[in-house]
Amino acid sequence: MIEIADAAWTGFATLFSAQVFLYLMLGIVVGMFLGIVPGLSGLTGMGLLLPFAIGQPPEIAFAFLLGMYAVTTQTDTIPAVLIGVPGTAAAQATYLDGYPMAQRGEAGRALSASYFASIWGTLIAAGMFILLLPFLRGATKFFAAPEYFALAVVGLIIAGSLAGDSILKGLIAAGLGLAMSMVGFAPSTGAIRASFGWSYLWDGLPLVPVALGLFAIPEVIDLLTRRRSISDRAEVRGGLSAGFFDTIRHFWLMARCSVIGCVCGVIPGLGGSVAEWFSYGHAVQSSRKKNPQFGKGDIRGVIAPEASTAAQKPGALVPTIALGIPGNAAMALLLGAFLMTGLRPGPEMLTTKLALTFQMTWTIVVANLIAAVLCLVLQRYLVLLCYIRATIIAPMILCFMAIGAMLATYDIGDLVIFGIFGAVGYVFKHNNIPRVPLLIGLVLGGLAEGYLFITLNRYGPSFLWERPIVLAIGLIIIGTIGWKVWSRIRAQALRARIVDVPGRGGKS
Amino acid sequence: MRRLLTPGIFIFLTLLVAILSFMAQAATLSFGGRIFPMIVGTVLVVLISGQILMEIRTALTGDATKEIDRALLAQRLVSCAWVLGLLVGIWLFGALLALPAFLLIFMLVHGERLLLTMVMTVVMVLFLVFVVRDFLHITLPDGLVTGYFIR
Numbered sequence: 272m273i274e275i276a277d278a279a280w281t282g283f284a285t286l287f288s289a290q291v292f293l294y295l296m297l298g299i300v301v302g303m304f305l306g307i308v309p310g311l312s313g314l315t316g317m318g319l320l321l322p323f324a325i326g327q328p329p330e331i332a333f334a335f336l337l338g339m340y341a342v343t344t345q346t347d348t349i350p351a352v353l354i355g356v357p358g359t360a361a362a363q364a365t366y367l368d369g370y371p372m373a374q375r376g377e378a379g380r381a382l383s384a385s386y387f388a389s390i391w392g393t394l395i396a397a398g399m400f401i402l403l404l405p406f407l408r409g410a411t412k413f414f415a416a417p418e419y420f421a422l423a424v425v426g427l428i429i430a431g432s433l434a435g436d437s438i439l440k441g442l443i444a445a446g447l448g449l450a451m452s453m454v455g456f457a458p459s460t461g462a463i464r465a466s467f468g469w470s471y472l473w474d475g476l477p478l479v480p481v482a483l484g485l486f487a488i489p490e491v492i493d494l495l496t497r498r499r500s501i502s503d504r505a506e507v508r509g510g511l512s513a514g515f516f517d518t519i520r521h522f523w524l525m526a527r528c529s530v531i532g533c534v535c536g537v538i539p540g541l542g543g544s545v546a547e548w549f550s551y552g553h554a555v556q557s558s559r560k561k562n563p564q565f566g567k568g569d570i571r572g573v574i575a576p577e578a579s580t581a582a583q584k585p586g587a588l589v590p591t592i593a594l595g596i597p598g599n600a601a602m603a604l605l606l607g608a609f610l611m612t613g614l615r616p617g618p619e620m621l622t623t624k625l626a627l628t629f630q631m632t633w634t635i636v637v638a639n640l641i642a643a644v645l646c647l648v649l650q651r652y653l654v655l656l657c658y659i660r661a662t663i664i665a666p667m668i669l670c671f672m673a674i675g676a677m678l679a680t681y682d683i684g685d686l687v688i689f690g691i692f693g694a695v696g697y698v699f700k701h702n703n704i705p706r707v708p709l710l711i712g713l714v715l716g717g718l719a720e721g722y723l724f725i726t727l728n729r730y731g732p733s734f735l736w737e738r739p740i741v742l743a744i745g746l747i748i749i750g751t752i753g754w755k756v757w758s759r760i761r762a763q764a765l766r767a768r769i770v771d772v773p774g775r776g777g778k779s
Numbered sequence: 780m781r782r783l784l785t786p787g788i789f790i791f792l793t794l795l796v797a798i799l800s801f802m803a804q805a806a807t808l809s810f811g812g813r814i815f816p817m818i819v820g821t822v823l824v825v826l827i828s829g830q831i832l833m834e835i836r837t838a839l840t841g842d843a844t845k846e847i848d849r850a851l852l853a854q855r856l857v858s859c860a861w862v863l864g865l866l867v868g869i870w871l872f873g874a875l876l877a878l879p880a881f882l883l884i885f886m887l888v889h890g891e892r893l894l895l896t897m898v899m900t901v902v903m904v905l906f907l908v909f910v911v912r913d914f915l916h917i918t919l920p921d922g923l924v925t926g927y928f929i930r
Contacts, residue, residue, distance in 0.1 A: 323915065439826060439829055439830050439833070443794070443826045443830060446823040446826060447794070449819045450816070450820065450823065453805075453816050457808070457811065457812040457815075459811040459812065460808070462809060462811075462812035464804065464805060464808065464812065464816060465804055465805070465816075492859060492862060495857075495858035495861060495862075496851070496858045660891075662885070662886065662889040662890075663886065663891060663895070666861075666882050666885040666886065667899065669862065670865075670878045670881065670882060670903060673865060673869060673874065674874060674878070674907075674919070677874060677919055677920060678917060681917070681918060682920060683869075683870060683920045686866055686869055686920075689866070690863070690866045698790060702786055702790060704790070720815045
């Protein structure tokens with residue numbers, strides 16, 4: 272226990288050392304900007320900043336990346352509340368009640384409540400992480416190559432099953448990610464696979480150009496296509512204390528939603544928007560008898576999703592750090608940063624590198640606190656960023672993305688990969704094929720193959736039925752797919768029954 | 780037959796061909812090299828085939844009179860062309876020339892004020908020279924044309 276407290280303090284002190292704190296502040300500023308501008312997000316930022324973080328010591332690199340990532344969902348509330356345009360997908364539920372509040376002159380209260388809910392959500396999730404830590408440290412001792420292989424598979428299948436509407440499309444995307452991870456040298460034999468005679472591919476597909484192409488190019492193309500700024504400015508004054516007391520008044524709702532967010536973060540493939548809608552649904556359901564005004568400007572409709580999305584981030588950090596299974600696409604990129612800075616997720620991060628793990632958790636908490644203060648002071652000016660025309664912002668972002676993509680290997684091949692995956696991402700986005708499982712597959716594929724190779728050599732195929740944790744994980748895989756298929760069949764049956772009812776526009 | 784020409788069917792057929800060629804290439808490798816690609820490839824072939832069947836069913840039973848928004852399509856194509864233009868520009872002339880030039884041309888074509896356009900272009904040049912090259916010590920790749928003259 273003393274060891275944990277010592278690591279917690281070391282992590283905290285490191286975060287406030289001059290150089291680390293400077294990078295943290297830089298990350299926060301970039302993150303606040305990315306959150307406010309509709310169409311950009313923490314994931315885009317992670318792809319953009321990742322090349323600049325590589326080569327720095329891990330303490331600096333993670334303060335920079337996580338500082339940026341932590342605050343995007345805090346500033347995305349500003350355009351959602353003030354002008355009715357969510358800055359990121361994770362602010363859509365907040366918009367439902369935040370915007371009506373702004374229209375009736377309560378923008379300050381809504382924004383203040385959202386900032387305090389984010390702070391509380393992050394603190395609750397960080398507290399859960401610290402409470403879970405002794406258990407995680409104990410649990411990882413029972414994990415060897417077969418268990419890590421099974422975990423990689425379960426991470427992929429859960430990500431594939433839960434991301435998007437169609438389980439089949441999700442699993443195809445996850446499988447494609449796995450296939451992409453096999454490009455280049457095979458870890459077991461050294462044979463070159465699927466390089467099509469191009470020596471650039473011998474080292475495999477570089478993560479940064481692929482991620483930037485998949486996620487950022489489609490957003491920029493859509494920004495270019497829209498080509499307009501947002502009008503009808505809303506005023507924001509006061510409401511600071513009212514927002515704070517709202518979060519105290521609805522503390523238990525906020526605490527429950529923080530737990531929901533944290534759990535959504537831990538489960539691969541769910542991410543911020545799912546956490547937000549789950550929590551919004553929970554707030555609506557649990558407030559039925561308390562004169563709810565959801566959709567018309569109920570403060571609980573702002574507090575619940577904001578606490579949830581904030582808590583989702585430390586939650587997503589847990590499987591990434593402890594097990595090497597990324598909770599979402601941004602965490603997949605962070606996992607890439609781990610590997611590029613020479614760190615290996617797993618038991619080491621909870622023992623010898625525990626101080627760094629704590630530093631990451633504190634980074635998210637402190638970044639949220641700083642961003643909340645900055646937002647409260649500067650929100651009147653920050654909102655002006657929403658009015659920058661797409662014809663100014665989109666080419667700038669595109670240029671920075673191209674630079675970021677070329678920093679992967681400094682080869683022109685990076686640019687080719689960036690362009691190809693930009694096209695793939697655009698096609699996938701507009702045909703409802705989830706991109707998150709694809710990226711998670713690409714990151715986990717190499718690890719999974721390495722673990723499978725060790726497992727087959729050491730244990731043979733008997734690891735599938737002789738190791739209890741592998742068996743339990745197998746049951747989780749079957750359960751996940753079974754649950755998803757069953758819920759789909761049930762939904763179809765329900766729809767058919769509604770259509771069959773005379774007078775409902777069906778077969779009457 | 781024209782009903783079957785949907786984007787979904789086209790995308791998944793392309794993916795199927797890509798995976799089959801990936802498996803064909805993997806089949807030439809030793810056991811250790813091919814085992815993982817063959818397992819993943821086989822599962823993918825089954826999943827993609829299932830999705831194609833679902834797409835065909837949707838195409839045959841769905842509404843065939845869906846209107847295409849030609850104006851939006853044209854706008855999207857123009858946006859894609861700008862992105863492609865930037866990438867080709869970097870490939871030919873290198874990042875140091877292509878990025879500021881792209882910014883300048885793009886903003887001028889879209890009617891931004893000349894002063895703002897010039898300021899943004901200069902900021903981009905300064906960023907590339909002082910931050911990327913001098914501060915971060917990053918050497919961005921030369922373009923095909925500029926590289927020829929430098930050599």
